[in-house]
Amino acid sequence: MWTLYSSKTSPFGRKIAVGAGLCGVSDRIRTIVSIPRDPDDPIRSINPLGKLPTLVMDDGEALFDSPVILEWLDAQAGGGRIVPNGNRRFPALRLQAVGDGIMDASILQMSERRYHEGEAYSVAWADHQREKVIRGVVFLERNLQALSGEPHVGHIAAACALGYLDFRFDGFWRPGHPALEDWLEAFEAAVPSFRESAHSA
Structure with missing residues (x-):
């Protein structure tokens, strides 16, 4: 175990x-x-x-x-289940890096809220992180083809990033990104472990 x-x-x-x-x-x-x-x-x-x-x-x-x-x-699990081999490997890893970056920037915004109050709170820093998130979401929207096919680490990271934005930031990313919304809905329907691991406070 x-x-x-x-x-x-x-x-x-x-x-x-x-x-x-x-x-x-x-x-x-x-x-x-x-x-x-x-x-x-x-x-x-x-x-x-x-x-x-x-x-x-x-x-x-x-x-x-x-x-x-x-x-x-x-x-x-024997390899090649969620980490692709061959020419699919690095596109998957790049997609994972974007999803992880969105999550990193989102968590930094949460930390700024939690630990820096009043004058200590840096609007510029929080905005800097939020802009990363926005650019990351736009990247995902523009690279929907990379989100197709059998689920891999890139898809996992993208889905978890969007799920965290729903959980902590009221899904602010959704307006203007209907195709990405549809993708996340399809991923959730196809991957039971994503549904079962939904965030809870």
């Missing part, structure tokens, strides 16, 4: 849940809810960065971050 340290609100943790489902290994993972900002949380001794998600393998060694974990899960 592998142990996944994650949280119900982490979009990166959701990536692992979705990927595990697509690889057919969900039943080999037990999830422990972790709070990295808690100094007593064991995640700090398991992952030197103290970040989620972190996966502990059978031998006690830990893997992080989400692209590495997904690559490992794919290998456990």
Whole structure:
């Protein structure tokens, strides 16, 4: 049994849940809810960065971050399940990088709200991150062809990024992006582990 340290609100943790489902290994993972900002949380001794998600393998060694974990899960499933081979590999990895970047920028906006109040809050910094998100969404819309075909790590990251924007930012991306909305709806219908891993507060 592998142990996944994650949280119900982490979009990166959701990536692992979705990927595990697509690889057919969900039943080999037990999830422990972790709070990295808690100094007593064991995640700090398991992952030197103290970040989620972190996966502990059978031998006690830990893997992080989400692209590495997904690559490992794919290998456990025999390879080529969610990490394409050949000329499809790098387009998939690029798409994953865009989805991860949207999530990173979104989380930085949340952190700015949570930890910097009043004069300490930087509107310029928050706007800088929001612009990254907007550009990322536009990229996804303009590259819908890359979102077609069998689900892979790029699709997983894109879906989890859009899902996090729905969860934390009231789905502000939806107006003006009907084709991307349709894609996300189709992905949710086709991938049970995405539906089952929906965010909860």
